[in-house]
Amino acid sequence: MLAFAIRRLLEAAIVMLTVALLAFVLFRFVGDPVNQMVGQDTSLEDRMRLREELGLNDAVIVQFARFVAGAASFDFGISYQMKQPVTAIIAERAPATIELALVAALFAVSLGIPMGVYTGIHRDSWLSRVFLAVSLIGISLPTFLIGIFLIYVFAVKLGVLPSFGRGEVVRFGFWRTGLLTASGLKALILPAITLGLFQMTLVTRLVRAEMLEVLRTDYIKFARARGLSKRAINFGHALKNTLVPVITVIGLQLGAVIAFAIITETVFQWPGMGLMFIQAVQNADIPVMAAYLMLVAFLFVLINFLVDLLYVRVDPRIRIYGRGA
Amino acid sequence: MTQPVLSVRDLVVGFPTRRGVLTAVDGVSFDIAAGEVLGVVGESGAGKSLTGAAVIGLLEPPGQILGGSVHLEGKRIDTLEPEAMRRIRGRRIGMVFQDPLTSLNPLYRIGEQIVETIRTHAKVSSATASERAIDLLEEVGIKGARSRIHAYPHEFSGGMRQRVVLALALCAEPQLLIADEPTTALDVSIQAQIIALLKRLCRQRRTAVMLITHDMGVIAETADRVAVMYAGRIAEIGPIGDVLRQPRHPYTQGLMGAIPAVAGATATRLTQIPGSMPRLNAIPAGCAFNPRCPRAFDRCRRLRPEPITAGRTEAACWLLAHDAGVAS
Amino acid sequence: MQDAPEQFETPPASLPRTAQQPPARLTPAAAEPSRLRRFLDSDLLHSFLRSKLVVLAAILTTLLVGAAFLAPVIAPHNPYDLKSLSLLDSNLPPMWEQGGEPGYPLGTDDQGRDILSTILYGTRASILIGLASVLLAIAIGLSAGLCAGYAGGRIDALIMRIADVQLTFPAILTALLIDGVAIAIFKTYDLDAAKFGILVVAIGLSFWVQYARTVRGVTLVERNKEYVQAARLIGISPFKIMFQHILPNVLSPVLVIATINLALAIITEATLSFLGVGLPATEPSLGTMIQIGNRYLFSGSWWMVAFPGLTLAVLALAVNLLGDWLRDALNPKLR
Numbered sequence: 001m002l003a004f005a006i007r008r009l010l011e012a013a014i015v016m017l018t019v020a021l022l023a024f025v026l027f028r029f030v031g032d033p034v035n036q037m038v039g040q041d042t043s044l045e046d047r048m049r050l051r052e053e054l055g056l057n058d059a060v061i062v063q064f065a066r067f068v069a070g071a072a073s074f075d076f077g078i079s080y081q082m083k084q085p086v087t088a089i090i091a092e093r094a095p096a097t098i099e100l101a102l103v104a105a106l107f108a109v110s111l112g113i114p115m116g117v118y119t120g121i122h123r124d125s126w127l128s129r130v131f132l133a134v135s136l137i138g139i140s141l142p143t144f145l146i147g148i149f150l151i152y153v154f155a156v157k158l159g160v161l162p163s164f165g166r167g168e169v170v171r172f173g174f175w176r177t178g179l180l181t182a183s184g185l186k187a188l189i190l191p192a193i194t195l196g197l198f199q200m201t202l203v204t205r206l207v208r209a210e211m212l213e214v215l216r217t218d219y220i221k222f223a224r225a226r227g228l229s230k231r232a233i234n235f236g237h238a239l240k241n242t243l244v245p246v247i248t249v250i251g252l253q254l255g256a257v258i259a260f261a262i263i264t265e266t267v268f269q270w271p272g273m274g275l276m277f278i279q280a281v282q283n284a285d286i287p288v289m290a291a292y293l294m295l296v297a298f299l300f301v302l303i304n305f306l307v308d309l310l311y312v313r314v315d316p317r318i319r320i321y322g323r324g325a
Numbered sequence: 326m327t328q329p330v331l332s333v334r335d336l337v338v339g340f341p342t343r344r345g346v347l348t349a350v351d352g353v354s355f356d357i358a359a360g361e362v363l364g365v366v367g368e369s370g371a372g373k374s375l376t377g378a379a380v381i382g383l384l385e386p387p388g389q390i391l392g393g394s395v396h397l398e399g400k401r402i403d404t405l406e407p408e409a410m411r412r413i414r415g416r417r418i419g420m421v422f423q424d425p426l427t428s429l430n431p432l433y434r435i436g437e438q439i440v441e442t443i444r445t446h447a448k449v450s451s452a453t454a455s456e457r458a459i460d461l462l463e464e465v466g467i468k469g470a471r472s473r474i475h476a477y478p479h480e481f482s483g484g485m486r487q488r489v490v491l492a493l494a495l496c497a498e499p500q501l502l503i504a505d506e507p508t509t510a511l512d513v514s515i516q517a518q519i520i521a522l523l524k525r526l527c528r529q530r531r532t533a534v535m536l537i538t539h540d541m542g543v544i545a546e547t548a549d550r551v552a553v554m555y556a557g558r559i560a561e562i563g564p565i566g567d568v569l570r571q572p573r574h575p576y577t578q579g580l581m582g583a584i585p586a587v588a589g590a591t592a593t594r595l596t597q598i599p600g601s602m603p604r605l606n607a608i609p610a611g612c613a614f615n616p617r618c619p620r621a622f623d624r625c626r627r628l629r630p631e632p633i634t635a636g637r638t639e640a641a642c643w644l645l646a647h648d649a650g651v652a653s
Numbered sequence: 654m655q656d657a658p659e660q661f662e663t664p665p666a667s668l669p670r671t672a673q674q675p676p677a678r679l680t681p682a683a684a685e686p687s688r689l690r691r692f693l694d695s696d697l698l699h700s701f702l703r704s705k706l707v708v709l710a711a712i713l714t715t716l717l718v719g720a721a722f723l724a725p726v727i728a729p730h731n732p733y734d735l736k737s738l739s740l741l742d743s744n745l746p747p748m749w750e751q752g753g754e755p756g757y758p759l760g761t762d763d764q765g766r767d768i769l770s771t772i773l774y775g776t777r778a779s780i781l782i783g784l785a786s787v788l789l790a791i792a793i794g795l796s797a798g799l800c801a802g803y804a805g806g807r808i809d810a811l812i813m814r815i816a817d818v819q820l821t822f823p824a825i826l827t828a829l830l831i832d833g834v835a836i837a838i839f840k841t842y843d844l845d846a847a848k849f850g851i852l853v854v855a856i857g858l859s860f861w862v863q864y865a866r867t868v869r870g871v872t873l874v875e876r877n878k879e880y881v882q883a884a885r886l887i888g889i890s891p892f893k894i895m896f897q898h899i900l901p902n903v904l905s906p907v908l909v910i911a912t913i914n915l916a917l918a919i920i921t922e923a924t925l926s927f928l929g930v931g932l933p934a935t936e937p938s939l940g941t942m943i944q945i946g947n948r949y950l951f952s953g954s955w956w957m958v959a960f961p962g963l964t965l966a967v968l969a970l971a972v973n974l975l976g977d978w979l980r981d982a983l984n985p986k987l988r
Contacts, residue, residue: 142940142965145966221422226414
């Protein structure tokens with residue numbers, strides 16, 4: 001178990017370094033950092049001096065090391081666009097995205113799993129067809145279209161839910177939460193549904209496919225041959241075997257949710273990291289882009305690692321024998 | 326004469342497809358008495374497993390029973406409601422399958438699976454069921470059963486797992502056990518152990534056994550009577566000794582000739598039956614075996630033979646009619 | 654002479670338990686049927702025709718694609734010609750509403766562009782980008798997968814390592830990143846002209862991994878088969894083995910992935926355009942149109958979002974349905 005954890009940690013470190021390299025290349029070589037920061041009238045001497053100050057004339061390796069060290073201490077430089085430290089901007093925006101992502105994931109899982117189980121067990125009922133149709137729509141339509149549609153129905157036509165912003169927020173240190181106010185909760189509903197819908201359909205389809213696969217196995221056949229009740233088979237044996245791989249995939253999806261938040265935040269003008277990233281792309285604000293990249297990579301790698309540990313814990317075959325059951 | 330435990334009459338199992346019905350089991354009839362082992366032997370695709378699945382009511386759709394009847398201890402079971410059939414499974418008919426590595430749910434402990442099965446069919450406390458589980462495991466030869474019931478399936482070897490499977494199939498004390506290729510996936514040395522175990526357990530409990538296999542050697546070791554299946558029909562059925570020593574049907578004769586003898590005959594060539602078993606959508610008219618039969622004649626190609634008694638066996642072959650002088 | 658077998662259109666729900674006459678038997682065909690006959694009789698065509706929904710999807714897709722490619726011919730206006738636009742004609746509602754004009758059947762946007770024409774041209778752009786990026790992804794993924802699976806060892810490890818790193822990010826993020834980098838690099842040039850190519854590269858590069866993995870899997874299996882080992886013994890060059898022998902086995906799963914991918918590629922382009930980093934407003938795609946129209950949603954100009962949105966939704970759904978059906982039809986496990 002320990003050897004496994006160490007190996008995964010090493011792999012994670014390699015991935016992080018690769019991403020860091022990418023981010024660094026972006027940071028340093030795309031466009032010119034000095035030209036980004038100064039106006040057109042700045043003299044050549046001032047530019048040269050700035051280059052020296054920023055350490056842009058040192059060896060590339062040194063610069064990379066400095067970059068990595070900076071990243072490790074959460075220093076990503078100054079945003080070209082907003083002229084503030086990138087870390088401060090991220091700290092301000094992160095809570096909004098994380099809250100949104102968690103609520104969306106909760107929505108996706110709490111609806112997706114039951115729907116998937118139902119359509120797996122009752123393959124041909126009309127309700128299953130309805131669920132599958134909904135899942136097809138959820139997986140086919142682009143997120144922003146769904147968001148706009150929801151806004152039109154609930155904000156423009158019915159006027160019951162807000163179409164942008166977070167509503168009122170309550171501060172806890174640097175964290176601003178919208179979960180404790182009525183307007184905050186209302187503002188969370190449409191974006192969470194928009195963000196979570198795609199994940200929900202993914203979960204439904206995954207659970208269904210896994211369920212169908214499990215129901216075809218020999219051990220389920222043997223369970224039927226022993227006369228176990230439908231309930232025992234579907235919810236005792238099949239469900240447990242279905243959920244074990246599904247849970248790990250859902251965990252991995254959490255990372256995707258954070259990335260997809262970019263779109264949802266744009267549609268709803270939600271003041272989170274996603275909106276920040278899009279604005280950075282539009283304005284070629286490289287430090288912010290690089291920082292977002294590193295952060296997201298770190299989150300993904302962390303989630304992957306935790307999910308792997310979880311899987312080892314949950315599947316007895318791997319727990320006792322190590323990998324390769 | 327006491328009533329047989331299992332009585333199958335003219336069973337027809339088929340698959341309705343877009344282009345017609347594929348008949349996989351075509352008019353199969355046999356009885357199994359209490360404590361008797363009937364071996365059902367034949368090539369892959371002869372319909373043996375489907376017959377077993379039909380008896381226990383576990384045919385996978387679109388397969389269906391299209392004709393005939395199945396009686397268990399005198400009562401008809403193939404027309405039962407699904408819930409009634411479910412209660413019979415495990416309690417009165419047990420079944421074991423071929424691959425012990427996939428027959429057990431990997432996420433549940435052995436003890437849990439046995440206790441669950443016991444308590445499905447009998448109202449006993451979990452403590453009682455646990456004790457019975459331990460006794461059963463010891464009976465099938467798992468040492469240290471008291472601690473082993475907490476183990477997971479993957480902690481056992483293939484042979485041990487098949488013992489557990491046997492314990493699970495028999496824990497509710499069924500009257501009939503259907504064993505579908507129970508030793509095919511096991512090493513030869515383990516095969517003998519499992520077969521011996523099966524024999525002992527069923528003999529003690531007077532369980533009727535339908536032993537499905539393609540391995541004639543296993544049949545010879547274990548069965549009291551044997552039914553030879555070909556293309557969904559029974560070619561020959563009779564006491565094991567008689568069929569082995571004096572096979573009546575040309576197909577059975579071919580099978581016997583194809584088995585190498587360990588001792589005795591020097592350098593006799595193994596018989597090879599030319600051709601192969603017909604596919605379900607291309608079964609010949611008349612006797613299904615006629616294209617490959619060295620002794621086929623005109624009637625074989627026109628009329629499907631009925632089972633004809635010769636001594637203590639029955640064989641579906643027109644040659645016997647000729648021999649017995651029955652008018653055509 | 655055998656009788657012709659009875660044809661069952663749909664399998665009967667349940668047949669009577671004791672059939673009076675024996676069930677219809679299948680008989681061997683008298684002669685080998687022609688390829689057309691085999692195709693018309695095939696399970697693939699049959700499952701296609703049975704599902705009305707899939708047929709509808711196929712018809713809609715053909716209509717949309719056809720209309721889009723005929724855009725220069727059938728569109729009433731040319732929305733790309735900036736000189737022909739007049740701000741006086743902007744924000745007009747569809748022609749059946751009050752204030753609408755027959756010359757602009759679905760209304761106009763804030764620059765005076767005819768919505769119908771823009772939808773036609775925009776759909777064409779979206780489909781072209783989708784197709785091109787899928788082709789690019791296949792080209793890269795196929796080559797990478799074949800090489801990785803065939804060569805093994807270090808090359809395999811390297812390619813798979815790159816794939817793994819890229820897989821930590823969702824495709825949309827990769828596409829966004831490449832797009833953003835391109836914007837930063839080409840800042841000083843005329844960006845709009847290069848946008849098409851940039852989008853194809855961005856989306857194509859974000860999707861190659863799936864193909865590479867599948868192809869690698871198949872290659873690994875095929876490589877160990879005897880016909881490949883025989884070819885190697887004879888001395889046929891590895892490239893020839895890869896592309897002549899292994900490639901045909903790989904086409905079926907690649908096709909399935911490609912169909913599903915196409916819908917995703919179109920949606921990704923639409924999303925990028927909606928986010929403002931895709932096709933520009935001067936040569937808008939469906940996504941760009943929706944972005945522009947979104948600003949006017951509250952002020953009541955619903956047609957600027959509704960029509961492009963509807964087109965995009967129908968296109969995405971139809972292609973997805975086709976991809977789903979294809980995947981189920983080609984999946985041997987479900988037969």
